[in-house]
Amino acid sequence: MPAVQETVDRVRAIDVDQYRWGFSTSIESEKAPKGLSEEVIGFISGKKGEPQWLLDWRLEALRRWRTLEEPNWARVHHPKIEYDELYYYAAPKKGGGPASLDEVDPELLKTFEKLGIPLKEQAVLAGVEGARVAVDAVFDSVSVATTYKEELAKAGVIFCSISEAVREHPELVRKYLGSVVPVTDNFFATLNSAVFTDGSFVYLPKGVRCPMELSTYFRINEQNTGQFERTLIIADEGSYVSYLEGCTAPKRDENQLHAAVVELIALDNAEIKYSTVQNWFPGDKEGKGGIYNFVTKRGDCRGKNSKISWTQVETGSAITWKYPSCILRGDNSQGEFYSIAVSNGHQQVDSGTKMLHLGKNTVSRIISKGIAAGHSDNTYRGLVSAHRKASGARNFTNCDSLLIGQDCGAHTVPYIESKNASAVFEHEATTSKIAEDQLFYCTQRGLNEEEAVALIVNGFVKDVLQQLPMEFAVEAQKLIAVSLEGSVG
Amino acid sequence: MLEIRNLHAEIDGKPILKGVTLAVKPGEVAAIMGPNGSGKSTLSYVIAGKDEYEVTKGEVLLDGENILGIDPDQRAAKGLFLAFQYPLEIPGVATMTFLKAALNAQRKKRGEEEIAPADFIRSVNRVADKLGISREMLRRALNVGFSGGEKKRMEILQMALFEPRMCVLDETDSGLDIDALRIVAEGVNALRAKDRAFLVITHYQRLLSHIVPDTVHVMADGRIVKSGGPELASELEAKGYADFAAQTAA
Numbered sequence: 001m002p003a004v005q006e007t008v009d010r011v012r013a014i015d016v017d018q019y020r021w022g023f024s025t026s027i028e029s030e031k032a033p034k035g036l037s038e039e040v041i042g043f044i045s046g047k048k049g050e051p052q053w054l055l056d057w058r059l060e061a062l063r064r065w066r067t068l069e070e071p072n073w074a075r076v077h078h079p080k081i082e083y084d085e086l087y088y089y090a091a092p093k094k095g096g097g098p099a100s101l102d103e104v105d106p107e108l109l110k111t112f113e114k115l116g117i118p119l120k121e122q123a124v125l126a127g128v129e130g131a132r133v134a135v136d137a138v139f140d141s142v143s144v145a146t147t148y149k150e151e152l153a154k155a156g157v158i159f160c161s162i163s164e165a166v167r168e169h170p171e172l173v174r175k176y177l178g179s180v181v182p183v184t185d186n187f188f189a190t191l192n193s194a195v196f197t198d199g200s201f202v203y204l205p206k207g208v209r210c211p212m213e214l215s216t217y218f219r220i221n222e223q224n225t226g227q228f229e230r231t232l233i234i235a236d237e238g239s240y241v242s243y244l245e246g247c248t249a250p251k252r253d254e255n256q257l258h259a260a261v262v263e264l265i266a267l268d269n270a271e272i273k274y275s276t277v278q279n280w281f282p283g284d285k286e287g288k289g290g291i292y293n294f295v296t297k298r299g300d301c302r303g304k305n306s307k308i309s310w311t312q313v314e315t316g317s318a319i320t321w322k323y324p325s326c327i328l329r330g331d332n333s334q335g336e337f338y339s340i341a342v343s344n345g346h347q348q349v350d351s352g353t354k355m356l357h358l359g360k361n362t363v364s365r366i367i368s369k370g371i372a373a374g375h376s377d378n379t380y381r382g383l384v385s386a387h388r389k390a391s392g393a394r395n396f397t398n399c400d401s402l403l404i405g406q407d408c409g410a411h412t413v414p415y416i417e418s419k420n421a422s423a424v425f426e427h428e429a430t431t432s433k434i435a436e437d438q439l440f441y442c443t444q445r446g447l448n449e450e451e452a453v454a455l456i457v458n459g460f461v462k463d464v465l466q467q468l469p470m471e472f473a474v475e476a477q478k479l480i481a482v483s484l485e486g487s488v489g
Numbered sequence: 490m491l492e493i494r495n496l497h498a499e500i501d502g503k504p505i506l507k508g509v510t511l512a513v514k515p516g517e518v519a520a521i522m523g524p525n526g527s528g529k530s531t532l533s534y535v536i537a538g539k540d541e542y543e544v545t546k547g548e549v550l551l552d553g554e555n556i557l558g559i560d561p562d563q564r565a566a567k568g569l570f571l572a573f574q575y576p577l578e579i580p581g582v583a584t585m586t587f588l589k590a591a592l593n594a595q596r597k598k599r600g601e602e603e604i605a606p607a608d609f610i611r612s613v614n615r616v617a618d619k620l621g622i623s624r625e626m627l628r629r630a631l632n633v634g635f636s637g638g639e640k641k642r643m644e645i646l647q648m649a650l651f652e653p654r655m656c657v658l659d660e661t662d663s664g665l666d667i668d669a670l671r672i673v674a675e676g677v678n679a680l681r682a683k684d685r686a687f688l689v690i691t692h693y694q695r696l697l698s699h700i701v702p703d704t705v706h707v708m709a710d711g712r713i714v715k716s717g718g719p720e721l722a723s724e725l726e727a728k729g730y731a732d733f734a735a736q737t738a739a
């Protein structure tokens with residue numbers, strides 16, 4: 001397969017221990033004072049020129065957060081996080097928000113270029129024939145550029161940074177913000193509610209099929225900075241959108257915190273497809289550094305016949321704690337979760353989903369592929385529940401784990417709760433190893449060990465890769481190969 | 490073409506090959522027969538470079554070059570092919586995808602261009618048709634859910650596609666029905682050439698009546714204990730291995 005070949009070429013071209021996205025950009029930045037306080041939140045809110053209601057909302061979240069304990073049920077271990085040692089806001093300096101790409105700091109554009117982000121429209125067109133992608137790029141705490149804005153506006157689609165949405169579309173933000181992930185939902189979501197800095201906002205009006213893929217790239221650049229973005233997507237009746245987020249961070253010795261919240265709302269007959277390619281810095285070979293990725297993602301199938309589908313390719317981060325979920329509230333609504341979680345080195349992944357069946361004849365489908373190599377730990381944790389009223393609810397779950405080597409672990413923790421006798425939940429799980437014999441067979445046919453692992457892994461994750469938009473599937477395939485580098489031999 | 494000199498190999502400290510010496514010339518078809526557990530598959534694995542086996546003594550030369558120190562994929566690129574006694578399954582990887590990845594990996598290691606997609610498809614289809622392998626099967630994951638006979642045929646398909654110069658076949662005939670045996674044998678015969686050699690491991694004269702060998706070697710307890718012409722195979726079929734077992738015990 002040429003993609004594999006190409007992957008391997010690329011891998012060869014880079015130094016084995018080198019995280020490809022590990023450069024940092026020297027841009028003067030403007031930071032809030034260190035630590036978490038009413039003042040810092042006032043500073044962030046003021047920077048963004050927020051209305052009083054939002055400031056109050058944040059302050060309330062801060063008060064709640066101070067009463068909460070960090071959760072400890074996930075199968076992950078890390079030293080205590082000193083929340084007062086972090087910076088909660090960092091913006092690249094240079095005036096206010098840029099009005100167009102021309103005003104964006106060229107250094108920043110160079111960074112995005114290095115990341116391979118099709119920020120410039122030409123690049124987008126050149127990279128993805130026929131298809132176009134509108135991009136919102138978030139650098140540390142602020143959104144720096146949104147392409148294709150006008151064309152989207154013509155279709156009635158709103159795609160902008162959340163800060164801008166607060167200014168331009170306060171009624172929508174106020175109505176939906178926190179309506180899926182309430183302020184008090186969990187420790188990290190509450191923290192995010194207090195300090196969230198930027199993120200994307202999408203609104204699709206009734207009956208609109210978004211004319212292109214929407215996409216956001218997140219990057220943490222500043223040292224000791226947490227990233228707390230907040231994404232809110234609302235698909236009004238009968239609309240459709242496919243949205244992709246990609247994430248990278250430079251190599252740093254310290255751990256960095258990323259606690260995002262994503263809320264999706266699908267009204268009657270609407271569909272949202274949300275894909276993530278997460279490639280935050282995973283830490284070095286010894287497990288030093290890396291991102292703590294504690295993310296709350298939830299979609300609300302609020303309307304009847306609505307559909308939300310999560311697809312994630314998780315290869316980065318030192319620790320991943322994330323459970324993109326669906327609340328299947330509307331009758332006949334559908335939720336999907338397709339996941340590939342790769343862990344290598346000393347990475348720890350505890351990820352999965354929750355499918356909460358509330359409406360009648362709701363359907364959910366979970367396909368999870370965990371790949372553990374090196375000294376990593378990879379846990380699938382999933383909940384499927386049916387409410388008393390959810391007659392005819394159906395779920396199919398398939399979780400497969402693949403182990404590479406002797407020192408890694410894979411775990412499957414499914415929870416099933418059904419309060420309705422007519423609900424049908426099916427669960428399948430397998431754990432397999434890449435056998436020495438399989439590798440030898442492939443090498444006898446001319447593939448080297450790395451190529452062989454890449455090929456076998458591609459076969460293992462195929463069902464999920466097929467869910468991604470084409471161009472991202474190729475990118476994801478490469479990422480997976482890079483992440484598993486050095487896992488054999 | 491292939492020269493094995495006083496080869497000793499062990500697994501987990503247990504000696505299995507105890508001084509194998511054998512030469513196969515270009516154009517030659519050599520057969521190895523021998524009782525179960527005598528070390529035939531082990532020999533084929535050591536030739537191909539499976540790393541669980543530790544070579545404690547001896548050499549394996551391919552075209553005069555000792556290949557024991559090089560990786561299996563490099564040996565494959567040099568034209569060595571092993572048809573496995575038990576071919577492995579690769580779930581989720583379409584047979585076509587696997588074939589193309591393997592072929593291009595070999596070509597690249599030899600400094601050749603990748604094969605053009607159209608040429609690739611044409612070549613695969615040509616050999617598949619000869620071996621009675623359907624297009625549908627080529628789209629399925631490699632060897633997954635294939636019958637025993639189909640797996641063996643797929644090995645021959647790969648051999649025909651890669652055009653190796655030194656082919657080792659480990660019991661490719663076992664598990665084949667009569668028609669499949671004929672098809673496989675025709676596949677091998679079609680590849681016989683002046684500059685290509687075969688080492689065919691089998692238990693049955695049956696195969697050797699289709700693929701007539703130039704030489705027959707008998708392996709027992711990790712050594713070649715007798716060599717001869719095709720008549721040796723018929724002799725074995727009639728008498729069994731008892732004599733040779735006695736020889737090695739003595």
Ligand SMILES: Nc1ncnc2c1ncn2[C@@H]1O[C@H](COP(=O)(O)OP(=O)(O)OP(=O)(O)O)[C@@H](O)[C@H]1O
Binds near residue numbers: 501505532
């Ligand atoms: N991984 C292993 N661990 C221990 N012993 C092994 C291992 N592999 C092979 N052997 C032993 O080595 C000996 C030779 O095995 P091998 O498979 O080479 O025999 P063979 O001649 O191919 O037999 P058959 O005709 O049954 O295929 C046997 O006694 C076998 O049990």
Ligand SMILES: [Mg+2]
Binds near residue numbers: 529530531574
């Ligand atoms: Mg054998």
